[in-house]
Amino acid sequence: MVEAVSVRAIRVTSNGGPEVLSFDTIEVGAPAAGQVRLRHTAIGLNFVDTYIRSGLYPAPAPFPFVPGSEGVGVVDAVGEGVTEFKVGDRVGYADPIGSYAEQRLAPANRLVAIPDGISDTIAASSILKGLTVRYLLRETFRVGPEHTILFHAAAGGVGQIATQWAKSLGATVIGTVGSAEKAEIATSLGCDHVINYRTEDFVERVREITGGAKVDVVYDSVGKDTFPASLDCLKRRGTWVSFGNASGAVPPFSIGILNQKGSLYATRPSLGGYVAERAELVEAAKDLFDVILSGKVVVAEPQTFALADAADAQRALEGRHTTGSVVLIP
Template sequence: MPTAVQIRRTGGPEVLEAGDVEIGDPGPGELLVDVAAAGVNYIDTYQRGGIYKIDLPATLGMEGAGTVAAVGEGVSGFAVGDRVAWQGVLGGYAQRALIPASAAVPVPEGVSAETAAATMLQGITAHYLVRSTYEVQDGDTILLHAAAGGVGLLLTQLAKARGARVIGTVSTEEKAALAREAGVDEVIRYDQVDFAEEVRRLTGGEGVAAVYDGVGKSTFDGSLASVRVRGFLVLFGAASGPVPPFDPQRLNAAGSVYLTRPTSAHYVRTREELEWRTGELFEAVASGALKVRVGAKYPLAEAAKAHEDLQGRRTTGKVLLIP
């Protein structure tokens, strides 16, 4: 059984190598964690492909959950045996990971390790997008792309809880059903119809208060055409590829639209912010108010297949590696 999945060079899924990787004792401020579940995220594919630069060789994986096996010098608040989850640092695709204690949070009772791993990165993203980037208001209509995806299913539920009407795009009937189940009010098959026209129709010509667009290249123009005057275009990812260079004058023509390209590191800048977001998420998960769907699980040795399926639009909800 491999102990970790590394890349030594950038490229396609084939550069993911499952093998044995030595891991040392935790240094000052670190936790050594026995990983129970590691999240697979789009950012892993950007790092693997070289769009986001990281030092190589590297063990990929930007989130996970497990049990503390050893505690480094100067760490307070965590002990051996504690159940923890983390996000935002590399090293998750492994049986054991060294994690800065500052990135870890306790996993409450009643929340499984798999659910915890599935809640961290995409949950924090959904939380900051609807609470801090554009704060969704009761009665708003919003547009969300890839509504049956990892971020999509969580963002839908958080926006509905704030009283929004959610218009969501998906590419298959199975995804449409999942999106509706999560609370999407109006599902658009953007593989079949012009979604911007449909959004205008559904909003009586007005457009939406905010578009949450993690698809990027293939949706950006339609997203801009879907925002209401003085609305927000929140471009938070590039699942279909990066958006080409953009003339700001287009924001004027679209109705004095606000465009932002947020990233999660800027929305968990302090320990307080991390605890606020994860605290609300875990409370909602534990109470049953927030449903976390794990759509697929793979062993470490099949990390390449997990990447292929995520990038091939074959997954829904969260994708996990189980070491």
């Protein structure tokens, strides 16, 4: 008989700033059919967590709720019908929400096994970001040696993985960053050209770098601050991929602008659209873990905060005071 456990967790008490995060005691019950209970060893921190907290994205449950969508841990108990995992297995996930807790219940069909050779902190800092990069580069726009890409926030957690993965595919990578320090990081990871958007006009620099040819695809997680300028970096029939809102939401715009700027394509994808089926998730995770284990993508050890300090971690992330990934440790 598996008994319920009392654990510590961060909860969102209302929409607002980091101050609406509270550190509470909650009860986690026995796993139901198809579920496992896992004990977290590392929890991923992502920009989407701040969107949900602030209200930019709708709350997934009544307040208060446990935020966070990425975690790694050890299976503590399994529910009826679960055959793929057993107690003691090391697993990770990129959904559903509820990761900011010492323990949680999770659907077994959304978990993936973490291979030997990848640490808990590296896995927790790279599953969501890495699966995001995988769909961006291999499915939303299939990048190859013939392509020149512009990746905004190239020194961020997603950008660091994307730069290396895109280079391994043979692409020419132009990255934007917000500081000289981040420019050094992006260069060290293989960016062919780095633009500091705080001191340079990135549209003009893209034109200079490409000799006026511009780029095949722009990957944009910044949002308001880089729109519509990102469209001016694209070749005729190029693709603008908007996958985040770090500076705020992209404002409403007339679809006619895509015609005016060169018969462009625009898309707003999310991970859920690419790994909704179990087979899709397993295949995508295998691709991610393979490029990490091969050394083609090297994930830097993340910055860490205690779970209790999640509010400070989110402040640092929103203030652009982090480089690479951030992980919460229970």
